[in-house]
Amino acid sequence: MNRRTALTLLPGLIGLHAPAVRAQERYPDRPIRLIIPFAAGGSNDIVGRVIAEGMAARLGQTFVVENRGGAGGILGNEAVATSASDGYTLLLGGSGSFLISSLVQPKVPYDIIRDFAPVGFIGNAPNVITVNPKVEARAMGELRDLARRAMPPLSYASPGVGTTGHVLGALLALEFGAEMEHIPYRGTGPAITDVLAGRVQILTNAAAPLRPHIASGGLRAVAVAAPRRLEFLPDVPTTVEQGFPAILSSTWYGLLGPAGLPADRVAALHGALNATLAEAGAKQRLSEEGVDIEASPTPAAYARFIEVDRKRWQEVVTRAGIRAE
Template sequence: MQRRTALTLIPALSAMLGHQALAQGEAFPDRPMRMVIPFAAGGSNDIVGRVIAEGMGARLGQTIVIENRGGAGGILGTEVVARAPKDGYTFLLGGSGSFLISSLVQPRVPYDIIRDFAPIGFIGAAPNVITVNPGVPVHSMAELRDLAKRADPPISYASPGVGTTGHLLGALISLTFGAEMDHVPYRGTGPALTDVLAGRVQILTNAAAPLRPHIASGGLRALAVAAPRRLAILPDVPSTVEAGFPEIISSTWYGLLAPAGTPTRRVTALHAALNATLADPTVQNRLTEEGVEIEPSAAPQDFGRLIEEDRQRWQQVVTRTHIRAE
């Protein structure tokens, strides 16, 4: 069975299993639910979370209330869910940065991302795009590598902050190139983007959605998508695999998690509602506009394995580069 065909069958199968899991008389959910998003309202995490909450709420027959709990690189909101009742009524919109990377670089994390959470399901990933200010005399990853190797002083890359996905991707690029590069952290994507557009910093990596208008206008030059294949919304930009740098893979991914100990039947019901939502063409269109490539997980355990594999990969980068948030 081809992968695309398999993915189209997953939502239907999950929905069937979810109904079976609750067929023994359990009324769940029978009251409003809560999705915690560990960021302030308005960003890409908030947009993705609200789209998913609306769709899941319609399928579960209950309102899903959004609670934005930003701060400490995602730790504050994530801790809320780790300490919540284990009843399936509170769950987290987890991400590669706020959930996984923050657990690797923050000096004090009051939970264990494996032990204290029950994966519900994967939503998808927004591959990161590697861009430069057009004044930088490079048009490919190979040319960027050659420039980085001979630059004195080192070329610089901007990120939304220490320990973010953008920070670690820049560090991974530096390691892969075997060249020193200066990290310039900012308080968010907005100010980082402003300085790269102005030419004060040379490189910026981020999800495609906030960068696409500037790529289209010529304010940024896209060198590659840090993914195995090209993005549908940037069809002319090669992947890093095409460019000869298969080690450079990075995306901002999203998924749902409940507190560890949540009853399996309730996790299964949430997983089924999530996958049914992801099969909705309207939801697919809205997430595609955010640069998210939808990839539902066949079972909650599959999402759990993805988390463990991604943690091991980024742990190597953190260890080799001694990245630590202060």
């Protein structure tokens, strides 16, 4: 039996061992709630709403988007982890709000491996390393040398403690072998403002919110922390090209449900997600947010990605001694 045949037969096989009323249920037969652990208006919100719209059309059921920010994503994550395992509550998970927050926060009321059911990967928004134009560094090697001799230390801004920008800045300091000062803000906007003003020297973030400032000259892009260049920043070399292969970071997005989600419902959600990601309109809208779509072939593949990425960032968090107070 090949994989496609197995997936086709799976719902029927499950139904043989369930009560008769379960076998006759149609999924979904009521609205699905998608929790986004951020306030409305940012990139996470935009990505989540694109996905919700596309999946609703394919599953024939309304998706209700609920923005539940706070505590670095923990409040929204917990709401999903403790919800019923019936496929009617989903989470837009991310590198910072889902994975990194679980490594740096002192008390997290769930385990990201044990308490969630991965549905599928959405894609990556590779992070860009930028500096204020007054910083005398145009390449990674120059930035490393400057960081090593700077007194006082160079500072880097982030949207907050435990964000992707925070741990990438810490990774830069580790790989440069230099002391650097972390300046956390309440969101990307205030962080950009202070780097533009020269009060902080370095900012790393997904490309979309940085792109207009790079284009205007307000920020200088030093590198893309990815294996390949970005299409809309073709002149910015990667960290790998510049001899820093360990400095890789992206803001990634994925879909998850609570642990125990029935396999047939995971399969239905995964299929609708991947069909959405293959649609031209969704591709365009996600590309505008700097997202490089990378649909996972199976939910299990996404689960393995989470485990590998957690191990990689756990090493950085431990070496850098990062801990949210």
